[in-house]
Amino acid sequence: MTQSKLIPLAEAVRRYTWxxxxxxxxxxxxxxxxxxxxxxxxxxQGRRDLHAIFHCNSQQLNLLAGAGAATKxxxxxxxxxxxxxxNGLRRAVESGRLALEDYSNLAMPLRFLGGALNWPFVPATTxxxxxxxxxxxxxxxxxxxxxxxxxxxxxxxxxxxxxxxxLRPDLAAIHVTxxxxxxxxxxxxxxxxxxxxxRAAKKVVILADAIxxxxxIRQFPNLVRIPDLVVEAVxxxxxxxxxxxxxxxxxVDEEHMKLMNKALATExxxxxxxxDYVESYADLDSYLDLIGRDRLTRLSATETAFLLDPYRxxxxxxxxxxxxxxTGEAA
Amino acid sequence: xxxxxxxxxxxxxxxxxxEIKDGELAIFGVGLSMLAxxxxxxxxxxxxxxxxxxxxxxxxxxxxxxxxxxxxxxSVNATSxxxxxxxxGFLVASGRCDVGIIGAAEVxxxxxxxxxxxxxxxIGESFRPPKVRLPGAGGANDIASGAKRTIIxxxxxxxxxxxxxxxxxxxxxxxxxxxxxxxxxPGGGPAAIITTLGILRPHPETKEFQLESWFAFSSIDEIKxxxxxxxxxxxxxxxxxxxxxxxxxxLRRVDVTGALRKKD
Numbered sequence: 001m002t003q004s005k006l007i008p009l010a011e012a013v014r015r016y017t018w019x020x021x022x023x024x025x026x027x028x029x030x031x032x033x034x035x036x037x038x039x040x041x042x043x044x045q046g047r048r049d050l051h052a053i054f055h056c057n058s059q060q061l062n063l064l065a066g067a068g069a070a071t072k073x074x075x076x077x078x079x080x081x082x083x084x085x086x087n088g089l090r091r092a093v094e095s096g097r098l099a100l101e102d103y104s105n106l107a108m109p110l111r112f113l114g115g116a117l118n119w120p121f122v123p124a125t126t127x128x129x130x131x132x133x134x135x136x137x138x139x140x141x142x143x144x145x146x147x148x149x150x151x152x153x154x155x156x157x158x159x160x161x162x163x164x165x166x167l168r169p170d171l172a173a174i175h176v177t178x179x180x181x182x183x184x185x186x187x188x189x190x191x192x193x194x195x196x197x198x199r200a201a202k203k204v205v206i207l208a209d210a211i212x213x214x215x216x217i218r219q220f221p222n223l224v225r226i227p228d229l230v231v232e233a234v235x236x237x238x239x240x241x242x243x244x245x246x247x248x249x250x251x252v253d254e255e256h257m258k259l260m261n262k263a264l265a266t267e268x269x270x271x272x273x274x275x276d277y278v279e280s281y282a283d284l285d286s287y288l289d290l291i292g293r294d295r296l297t298r299l300s301a302t303e304t305a306f307l308l309d310p311y312r313x314x315x316x317x318x319x320x321x322x323x324x325x326x327t328g329e330a331a
Numbered sequence: 332x333x334x335x336x337x338x339x340x341x342x343x344x345x346x347x348x349x350e351i352k353d354g355e356l357a358i359f360g361v362g363l364s365m366l367a368x369x370x371x372x373x374x375x376x377x378x379x380x381x382x383x384x385x386x387x388x389x390x391x392x393x394x395x396x397x398x399x400x401x402x403x404x405x406s407v408n409a410t411s412x413x414x415x416x417x418x419x420g421f422l423v424a425s426g427r428c429d430v431g432i433i434g435a436a437e438v439x440x441x442x443x444x445x446x447x448x449x450x451x452x453x454i455g456e457s458f459r460p461p462k463v464r465l466p467g468a469g470g471a472n473d474i475a476s477g478a479k480r481t482i483i484x485x486x487x488x489x490x491x492x493x494x495x496x497x498x499x500x501x502x503x504x505x506x507x508x509x510x511x512x513x514x515x516x517p518g519g520g521p522a523a524i525i526t527t528l529g530i531l532r533p534h535p536e537t538k539e540f541q542l543e544s545w546f547a548f549s550s551i552d553e554i555k556x557x558x559x560x561x562x563x564x565x566x567x568x569x570x571x572x573x574x575x576x577x578x579x580x581x582l583r584r585v586d587v588t589g590a591l592r593k594k595d
Contacts, residue, residue, distance in 0.1 A: 032401025079466025081399030
């Protein structure tokens with residue numbers, strides 16, 4: 001009998017994270033699919049001095065930075081798209097508490113690709129000639145920076161190009177729409193860089209909004225971009241991306257996006273937010289109660305719900321998932 | 332002013348959309364540039380091959396300005412979801428993308444864009460934290476490096492139109508002239524800066540941006556007064572045609588929630 005990899009969220013954080021680690025998350029852009037619940041649990045367990053690798057900032061990094069748990073970050077984009085500046089991250093950067101190393105949205109997946117392929121560096125004609133190349137927050141006195149995106153000579157054309165350092169984060173917490181209990185995962189919406197990240201990271205923990213029977217995986221193997229063999233553990237956590245969106249399942253919670261970002265703009269607001277929305281729940285049920293059952297219904301009434309239709313027959317009920325987790329056997 | 336009532340932001344979006352030609356492979360950033368791009372698709376470029384940097388293809392926004400690239404307002408009718416490596420790499424860094432629209436917090440006379448931070452004065456030798464941290468480069472650096480041409484959109488205020496940006500997040504013509512050549516970018520650089528007051532285009536040799544046209548509600552004087560460098564006026568500078576009824580109707584169909592209609 002194959003083993004289920006389902007474990008509780010708190011256990012995943014206990015087992016796979018530590019202070020000072022390189023932690024990657026931020027699955028799909030600042031308002032989309034991200035393992036935000038994992039970030040909340042990192043704070044609940046008091047993790048600190050994190051070196052965050054986020055292709056894009058999300059409310060997760062905004063929260064980790066605002067709460068002072070991340071001291072280094074590497075990002076391609078550090079705002080919240082139409083929701084504006086990310087106030088927690090911004091405050092941490094402006095005060096010098098967090099060193100933010102800037103890249104672009106292509107540079108980050110290229111660096112994941114480099115890590116995944118075990119390349120020494122990734123050559124590309126982007127970021128060069130701009131201050132993304134010349135300015136380094138990790139080596140502020142190295143100007144123009146020589147160690148961040150060094151220039152190398154293309155051995156074929158003789159042209160000078162940028163050399164990007166590969167990324168191999170200690171852990172990636174990746175949000176997906178659907179996973180089976182072994183970690184075979186299906187993402188609805190853009191995968192952003194979750195494919196490369198899942199191969200670049202030394203370990204992967206999946207946070208799934210829904211758990212499916214393996215029959216689903218065998219029906220749509222082409223869509224399983226993260227197979228179980230790169231996955232350490234699976235956490236079942238509905239609304240794991242809240243207040244951000246998960247296409248097919250729920251819309252962005254506009255009200256909470258604004259409330260959260262406003263809170264993170266100040267020390268006092270952040271302390272209050274941690275008290276109200278990070279430390280206040282005991283388990284998945286009380287997390288969902290905290291969001292509010294009416295609100296969950298409202299957010300779930302998404303026009304993208306049809307995207308989930310082909311997979312619905314295989315989605316397991318919370319009771320079935322609990323049983324699987326208990327027996328430790330994969331369905 | 333014509334009989335039509337429209338805002339400066341709407342004029343900026345329409346002028347930007349007019350730059351997009353039917354059939355082009357185009358990439359739109361989030362926010363106002365997305366509205367401008369999808370306006371072009373709704374009005375005169377129905378066959379534009381539109382994409383976002385997230386690898387969301389074939390989608391048109393439903394229910395108003397998407398909050399972001401993975402907003403369900405865009406995910407609701409996509410024909411393909413891939414990834415950033417595909418959109419910004421295979422289709423932009425490869426040199427295939429015809430045109431990209433990007434925004435700017437600060438832009439200088441050579442079309443270099445800063446979206447990273449505001450410092451008090453020059454940064455200096457040592458990289459210190461900014462007074463105000465902005466959202467960073469995102470995909471705009473990749474678009475500015477890779478797209479055949481880039482359109483920059485920016486609110487026209489003198490603090491945003493600087494002689495020299497303090498930080499280059501996305502390269503324009505760098506120090507001007509043929510400075511881009513030494514980097515071998517696949518992209519050609521910014522073709523226009525479209526503002527809330529008018530349109531600037533680069534001088535063919537120096538690449539310094541000059542005033543090419545002004546909007547009906549604006550003037551050469553107003554634009555010069557709101558530009559932080561000594562703005563030159565192109566020999567045949569002219570007024571931009573006002574939005575037509577069908578342009579405005581198409582824009583407002585895309586901008587359902589009226590993001591551009593707020594009076595400034």
